[in-house]
Amino acid sequence: MSNQNLFNPNTYSTATYRLFDDKADFAKKAEGIAVGLTVGSWTELPEVAKQKMEKHLGQVVSVDVHEPEGASPGERYADITVAYPDANFSRDLPALLVTTFGKLSMDGRIKLLDLSPSAEFLSAFSGPRFGIKGIRDRLGVHDRPLLMSIFKSVIGYDLPNLREQFLQQALGGVDLIKDDEILFENPLTPLEKRVEACIDAARQAERETGQKLIYYTNLTGPTSKLRENARRAIDAGANGLLFNVLSYGFDALAELANDSAINVPIAAHPALAGAYYPSPYHGIAASLLLGKLVRVAGADLSLFPSPYGSVVMPKEENLAIQAALMDKSLPLRETFPVPSAGIHPGLVPLILRDFGEQVVVNAGGGVHGHPQGAAAGGRAFRQAIDAVMAGRELADYAADHEELRLAIERWGVRNA
Amino acid sequence: MSNQNLFNPNTYSTATYRLFDDKADFAKKAEGIAVGLTVGSWTELPEVAKQKMEKHLGQVVSVDVHEPEGASPGERYADITVAYPDANFSRDLPALLVTTFGKLSMDGRIKLLDLSPSAEFLSAFSGPRFGIKGIRDRLGVHDRPLLMSIFKSVIGYDLPNLREQFLQQALGGVDLIKDDEILFENPLTPLEKRVEACIDAARQAERETGQKLIYYTNLTGPTSKLRENARRAIDAGANGLLFNVLSYGFDALAELANDSAINVPIAAHPALAGAYYPSPYHGIAASLLLGKLVRVAGADLSLFPSPYGSVVMPKEENLAIQAALMDKSLPLRETFPVPSAGIHPGLVPLILRDFGEQVVVNAGGGVHGHPQGAAAGGRAFRQAIDAVMAGRELADYAADHEELRLAIERWGVRNA
Numbered sequence: 001m002s003n004q005n006l007f008n009p010n011t012y013s014t015a016t017y018r019l020f021d022d023k024a025d026f027a028k029k030a031e032g033i034a035v036g037l038t039v040g041s042w043t044e045l046p047e048v049a050k051q052k053m054e055k056h057l058g059q060v061v062s063v064d065v066h067e068p069e070g071a072s073p074g075e076r077y078a079d080i081t082v083a084y085p086d087a088n089f090s091r092d093l094p095a096l097l098v099t100t101f102g103k104l105s106m107d108g109r110i111k112l113l114d115l116s117p118s119a120e121f122l123s124a125f126s127g128p129r130f131g132i133k134g135i136r137d138r139l140g141v142h143d144r145p146l147l148m149s150i151f152k153s154v155i156g157y158d159l160p161n162l163r164e165q166f167l168q169q170a171l172g173g174v175d176l177i178k179d180d181e182i183l184f185e186n187p188l189t190p191l192e193k194r195v196e197a198c199i200d201a202a203r204q205a206e207r208e209t210g211q212k213l214i215y216y217t218n219l220t221g222p223t224s225k226l227r228e229n230a231r232r233a234i235d236a237g238a239n240g241l242l243f244n245v246l247s248y249g250f251d252a253l254a255e256l257a258n259d260s261a262i263n264v265p266i267a268a269h270p271a272l273a274g275a276y277y278p279s280p281y282h283g284i285a286a287s288l289l290l291g292k293l294v295r296v297a298g299a300d301l302s303l304f305p306s307p308y309g310s311v312v313m314p315k316e317e318n319l320a321i322q323a324a325l326m327d328k329s330l331p332l333r334e335t336f337p338v339p340s341a342g343i344h345p346g347l348v349p350l351i352l353r354d355f356g357e358q359v360v361v362n363a364g365g366g367v368h369g370h371p372q373g374a375a376a377g378g379r380a381f382r383q384a385i386d387a388v389m390a391g392r393e394l395a396d397y398a399a400d401h402e403e404l405r406l407a408i409e410r411w412g413v414r415n416a
Numbered sequence: 417m418s419n420q421n422l423f424n425p426n427t428y429s430t431a432t433y434r435l436f437d438d439k440a441d442f443a444k445k446a447e448g449i450a451v452g453l454t455v456g457s458w459t460e461l462p463e464v465a466k467q468k469m470e471k472h473l474g475q476v477v478s479v480d481v482h483e484p485e486g487a488s489p490g491e492r493y494a495d496i497t498v499a500y501p502d503a504n505f506s507r508d509l510p511a512l513l514v515t516t517f518g519k520l521s522m523d524g525r526i527k528l529l530d531l532s533p534s535a536e537f538l539s540a541f542s543g544p545r546f547g548i549k550g551i552r553d554r555l556g557v558h559d560r561p562l563l564m565s566i567f568k569s570v571i572g573y574d575l576p577n578l579r580e581q582f583l584q585q586a587l588g589g590v591d592l593i594k595d596d597e598i599l600f601e602n603p604l605t606p607l608e609k610r611v612e613a614c615i616d617a618a619r620q621a622e623r624e625t626g627q628k629l630i631y632y633t634n635l636t637g638p639t640s641k642l643r644e645n646a647r648r649a650i651d652a653g654a655n656g657l658l659f660n661v662l663s664y665g666f667d668a669l670a671e672l673a674n675d676s677a678i679n680v681p682i683a684a685h686p687a688l689a690g691a692y693y694p695s696p697y698h699g700i701a702a703s704l705l706l707g708k709l710v711r712v713a714g715a716d717l718s719l720f721p722s723p724y725g726s727v728v729m730p731k732e733e734n735l736a737i738q739a740a741l742m743d744k745s746l747p748l749r750e751t752f753p754v755p756s757a758g759i760h761p762g763l764v765p766l767i768l769r770d771f772g773e774q775v776v777v778n779a780g781g782g783v784h785g786h787p788q789g790a791a792a793g794g795r796a797f798r799q800a801i802d803a804v805m806a807g808r809e810l811a812d813y814a815a816d817h818e819e820l821r822l823a824i825e826r827w828g829v830r831n832a
């Protein structure tokens with residue numbers, strides 16, 4: 001059932017839901033949503049009122065019922081798309097989310113699969129300030145996937161320790177280093193001191209490797225101090241920020257990304273995302289949460305659980321996130337996909353096969369756990385990337401690349 | 417398995433999780449959480465380092481495995497409580513949530529059931545500025561449940577219409593009137609004009625009813641403008657604010673509640689809450705999300721789906737929210753529970769039996785749908801409340817209370 005010509009896609013934003021119900025009249029349910037979440041009531045309105053209210057009325061775009069023959073209880077569902085007039089809400093993500101999935105999120109077995117903000121709504125967003133190309137330009141690296149690493153342990157460690165961890169990672173040739181998302185303001189490694197120590201280590205490493213590096217410092221604190229803390233970090237030398245977007249809301253990210261005083265790339269961390277996406281029956285799909293919304297809000301990188309490691313997201317969901325982050329139809333810069341967790345050098349062929357070249361290979365244990373230490377761990381990853389880019393087999397390339405050889409000895413190579 | 421004497425409850429905050437897994441060694445899993453989300457690694461640390469790191473190490477408090485004999489696949493779970501040293505995170509809710517359930521939320525079938533912030537952590541929060549008693553004092557009503565009503569339709573309607581809707585509700589004797597949560601800044605009913613019109617109607621009604629009233633204006637807009645918008649509303653006469661807390665994050669609410677310039681009660685709306693609480697396997701329990709966290713963040717009222725209507729939450733979950741909002745062991749003012757959706761006068765005996773006197777009876781359709789209109793609808797509710805407070809049967813009391821009689825004719829009386 002389709003009804004696409006009743007609304008103008010430039011001024012209506014659509015939401016797609018999956019509703020599970022063994023008996024519901026889904027078409028009626030869809031009408032109830034389109035009316036209930038907009039003008040409130042419709043059929044009982046006098047004609048004159050209808051004319052005035054029509055521009056505020058939601059429109060059912062499509063209702064696709066999935067009802068396998070002999071369906072067991074719990075299997076029947078419909079994917080429903082409803083168009084909401086932009087006239088009804090302000091140009092911010094809290095307003096869009098509350099309108100389309102505020103009360104509705106509590107109405108039975110329903111999951112928000114996608115949002116397609118209108119051209120007009122999107123015109124209020126500048127999206128990623130740097131995007132994939134901007135980050136590559138900053139690093140001067142255009143011909144291979146990037147490599148990111150994370151600290152081994154941070155809580156309870158002091159500045160010299162953090163600096164040394166940073167230096168070893170940087171010496172291994174990683175492009176991006178990020179704070180742990182659970183590193184908050186603390187007396188041992190306070191924000192500005194930490195930035196100074198790490199950026200100093202980055203300079204020292206650059207003299208050896210000739211390679212630029214971006215350090216994503218964890219931006220934390222009270223909501224009203226985020227801007228000031230970001231500026232403090234940047235003034236101390238930070239050239240990137242990590243942000244736990246879901247704990248502050250998408251609008252906080254959008255405001256940071258749109259702030260010309262915060263002229264460094266932002267990496268969105270998926271902390272708390274598992275409270276939303278894994279259930280088939282409730283919540284918000286990963287491709288929307290960690291894909292489209294994170295991009296519209298302006299993250300230059302989006303981290304999400306890879307399908308390869310211990311904290312796992314199915315590969316289809318990973319690829320759906322990637323598609324949203326790079327979708328050409330959105331008038332915004334692209335966000336770098338960063339599949340994370342459980343990554344070692346032997347997975348690089350798989351990652352590049354699944355994601356292509358526009359990906360950040362992100363590792364923690366796979367760098368620090370290298371038998372020769374973190375610097376060698378970074379080099380092993382870079383060798384793995386070089387091998388794949390040269391069309392070589394890892395095992396073959398490892399024959400004359402010692403760090404890669406040791407990494408493969410430790411973690412093996414996975415081809416599927 | 418219990419381990420309660422290893423940590424100081426004044427300086428450790430605990431989190432309780434429910435983990436489903438058919439085979440896992442839950443004790444080992446709990447240890448992995450306690451170490452992985454704090455110091456990162458433990459057993460391999462040298463003794464000297466352990467001494468230095470011990471104050472940052474998480475502690476397993478308890479592991480309760482539920483494994484019914486002959487359990488079917490999917491039924492086996494454990495409730496695990498872990499204590500986190502406050503030394504590891506800053507005194508804000510994003511830090512607490514990211515520490516305890518950031519990465520962990522994505523690690524399989526796991527739901528966050530509860531958080532018990534330490535005394536030290538809580539000392540950074542002032543909680544509800546007014547609370548149940550403060551709201552009652554403002555209204556001068558101490559001897560009965562309060563009555564709240566919501567507008568029928570707001571989108572697309574102009575100021576005279578909104579004012580008239582407000583007036584009719586106020587004339588019916590309601591104590592609290594709230595905006596619809598989907599009413600954003602808009603040209604027809606902009607914030608300050610809307611407040612002026614509604615507060616003017618409140619004064620007009622007060623001259624007739626002699627009754628005070630709080631109007632909860634929807635506080636919306638960019639995160640960085642929330643304080644300014646709240647002040648604008650208050651300067652225009654608003655004596656309450658409605659806030660879609662989950663779309664902005666708990667910290668935004670905490671900052672508003674802690675701001676002495678925002679000296680009006682705040683009602684937290686549960687929009688988007690259904691993305692978190694309904695799944696048994698993922699997300700955040702309703703009692704934590706709409707109970708404890710909303711209270712710690714400082715909401716004076718917490719709205720949640722009642723167990724009576726169409727948008728339904730099980731009654732046990734409602735009562736668990738209520739318990740968290742009113743738990744005497746928390747050193748914070750109490751938050752008013754507001755079970756919402758599907759409420760009509762015939763449900764009042766049930767609501768008061770379930771919730772007691774410290775409850776806000778909240779209705780929309782049950783006020784506006786009264787055969788004699790919204791003012792009569794409010795009166796029917798007040799009569800129902802009076803009847804229950806006087807220990808009378810509704811049907812009996814309705815014999816000489818016309819509005820209640822008509823309401824019962826329309827919606828009936830539900831006793832269970």
Ligand SMILES: [Mg+2]
Pocket residue numbers: 180181182519
């Ligand atoms: Mg981490």
Ligand SMILES: [Mg+2]
Pocket residue numbers: 103596597598
């Ligand atoms: Mg509403």
